[in-house]
Amino acid sequence: MIKIPEFVKNLKPYQAGKLIEELAREKNLKRIVKLASNENPLGPSLKALEAIKEALPRLNRYTDSTSYETVQAIALKYNVQPQHIICGHGTDSLLAYIINAFTMENDEILTSEGTFIGIYVNARKFGRKVVKVPLKDYAIDLPKILKNISDKTKMIYLANPNNPTGTMFGYREFEAFMAKVPDHILVILDEAYTTYASANPDYPNGVHYEYENMVVTRTLSKAYGLGGLRIGFAVGPDEVINALYKVKLPFEPNLLAQKAAVAALNDDEFLKRTIELNQTSLKMMKAKFEQLGIKQVPTMANFILLLMPDEQFAQNLYQGCLNKGLIVRHVKSFGIPNGIRINSGTVEETEFALDIIEKVYLKLKNKYQLILKG
Ligand SMILES: Cc1ncc(COP(=O)(O)O)c(C=O)c1O
The missing domain is CATH 3.90.1150.10 (Aspartate Aminotransferase, domain 1)
Incomplete structure (x- = not known):
C-alpha cells in the first residue's frame, strides 16, 4: 500500500x-x-487581450523558459537588471519555489499572524514549520518579528501592504528592520498590492533595494487584472534568482501569460x-x-x-x-x-x-x- x-x-x-x-x-x-x-x-487590460489573441496560433510551441520579453519589460519598467528577475505562475508559485530552494527540514519560516494565507499553505506543503508573530493594531509588528528570530529561522515573510489587513509599514521601519536581520536569513517581501500603495512617500519600494538576503515578489493578478492567467515575478540578487531558476518548472509561465504581461505592464x-x-x-x-x-x-x-x-x-x-x-x-x-x-x-x-x-x-x-x- x-x-x-x-x-x-x-x-x-x-x-x-x-x-x-x-x-x-x-x-x-x-x-x-x-x-x-x-x-x-x-x-483585464484590452491590450493584454489583444496580445493573447496574437499569440494563440503559436500555442503548439513550448514557451520561452526564461520569459525573455517579459523579463525585459519588467527590467525597463522598474529599472532592475534582467538577471535579477524571474517570472513564475504567480506569487503563489514563486513562494513555493523560494521555500523549495532555500529551506531544509527543520528550518523555520518566521512571519506574522493575519497575513497572506499562501505562505502558510506553501510552508506546510514542504513540511516546514511556520512561526507566527501576533499583529499589532492589525499591522505587521516588525520589532516583534526581530525578537522572534531563532537559530532555526531560515526565512522571514512580509507582505506590504499586508493581506488581509491592508496595512503598510514605511521605509524607515523597514530599513531599521533589515539592518538587524542576520544575513543568512532570506527575507521575502511580497508586494502584491504595490500599485495601490506606491504613491505614498513612505512606501518602501522593494525592487529598489539591493539587499543580498532579500527577494521581492510581485504579481500581475491584482492591479494588472490577470489573476486567471497566472503570472508574477521575483526580484533578487543573482544567487537567489539563479537558485530559483533551478527549481522552477521549465515552461512556466505559459506563452499567453508572458505575452499578456508585457502588454499589461505597458498599459499605463x-x-x-x-x-x-x-x-x-x-x-x-x-x-x-x-x-x-x-x-x-x-x-x-x-x-x-x-x-x-x-x-x-x-x-x-x-x-x-x-x-x-x-x-x-x-x-x-x-x-x-x-x-x-x-x-x-x-x-x-x-x-x-x-x-x-x-x-x-x-x-x-x-x-x-x-x-x-x-
Ligand atoms: C499578499 C499576496 N501575495 C500573493 C497573492 C497571490 O498572488 P498570485 O495570484 O500571483 O499567486 C495574493 C493574493 O491574494 C496576496 O494577497
Missing part, C-alpha cells in the same frame, strides 16, 4: 474565495457580485483607471461603513478589512451576503476570525454590495442586541 507522509495527510487544500460560477450553481440568484479575491473590477492608461476606480470605490465603502458603525482597518490596498463583534457574527454576515448574491471573504483562515474582507469594485458593484451589507448587517445587529439583552 502506498504511504502518504504524515505532513501531507495533515494538509488542507487551499480555500480560495468562492467562485461566481459556484454560487450560481448553488443558488438561483439574478445577480452575483464577487468582491472577495482582490481582483481588478475593470477586467489602464493602470491609472484602476487606481482611480479603487479610490472611488473605497471612498464609497468607507463612508457607508462609518455610517453603519462597522469597524474598519485603514487600508493602503484595494480592499478593506471589516471587524465584526465576533467570529459567529462574521460568519453570519458572510453567509447573509452570499444568500443575496454578494461574495466577500471571511478571513478566519488567515487568522482573523471576526474579519470580513471586501475589495473595491466598479461603482455599480460597490452600490450593490453596500446595499446588501447594510441590510444584512443591520438585521444581524438587531438580532445580536436582542441576544445580548437576553
Whole structure:
C-alpha cells in the first residue's frame, strides 16, 4: 500500500474565495457580485487581450523558459537588471519555489499572524514549520518579528501592504528592520498590492533595494487584472534568482501569460483607471461603513478589512451576503476570525454590495442586541 507522509495527510487544500460560477450553481440568484479575491473590477487590460489573441496560433510551441520579453519589460519598467528577475505562475508559485530552494527540514519560516494565507499553505506543503508573530493594531509588528528570530529561522515573510489587513509599514521601519536581520536569513517581501500603495512617500519600494538576503515578489493578478492567467515575478540578487531558476518548472509561465504581461505592464492608461476606480470605490465603502458603525482597518490596498463583534457574527454576515448574491471573504483562515474582507469594485458593484451589507448587517445587529439583552 502506498504511504502518504504524515505532513501531507495533515494538509488542507487551499480555500480560495468562492467562485461566481459556484454560487450560481448553488443558488438561483439574478445577480452575483464577487468582491472577495482582490481582483481588478475593470477586467483585464484590452491590450493584454489583444496580445493573447496574437499569440494563440503559436500555442503548439513550448514557451520561452526564461520569459525573455517579459523579463525585459519588467527590467525597463522598474529599472532592475534582467538577471535579477524571474517570472513564475504567480506569487503563489514563486513562494513555493523560494521555500523549495532555500529551506531544509527543520528550518523555520518566521512571519506574522493575519497575513497572506499562501505562505502558510506553501510552508506546510514542504513540511516546514511556520512561526507566527501576533499583529499589532492589525499591522505587521516588525520589532516583534526581530525578537522572534531563532537559530532555526531560515526565512522571514512580509507582505506590504499586508493581506488581509491592508496595512503598510514605511521605509524607515523597514530599513531599521533589515539592518538587524542576520544575513543568512532570506527575507521575502511580497508586494502584491504595490500599485495601490506606491504613491505614498513612505512606501518602501522593494525592487529598489539591493539587499543580498532579500527577494521581492510581485504579481500581475491584482492591479494588472490577470489573476486567471497566472503570472508574477521575483526580484533578487543573482544567487537567489539563479537558485530559483533551478527549481522552477521549465515552461512556466505559459506563452499567453508572458505575452499578456508585457502588454499589461505597458498599459499605463489602464493602470491609472484602476487606481482611480479603487479610490472611488473605497471612498464609497468607507463612508457607508462609518455610517453603519462597522469597524474598519485603514487600508493602503484595494480592499478593506471589516471587524465584526465576533467570529459567529462574521460568519453570519458572510453567509447573509452570499444568500443575496454578494461574495466577500471571511478571513478566519488567515487568522482573523471576526474579519470580513471586501475589495473595491466598479461603482455599480460597490452600490450593490453596500446595499446588501447594510441590510444584512443591520438585521444581524438587531438580532445580536436582542441576544445580548437576553
Ligand atoms: C499578499 C499576496 N501575495 C500573493 C497573492 C497571490 O498572488 P498570485 O495570484 O500571483 O499567486 C495574493 C493574493 O491574494 C496576496 O494577497
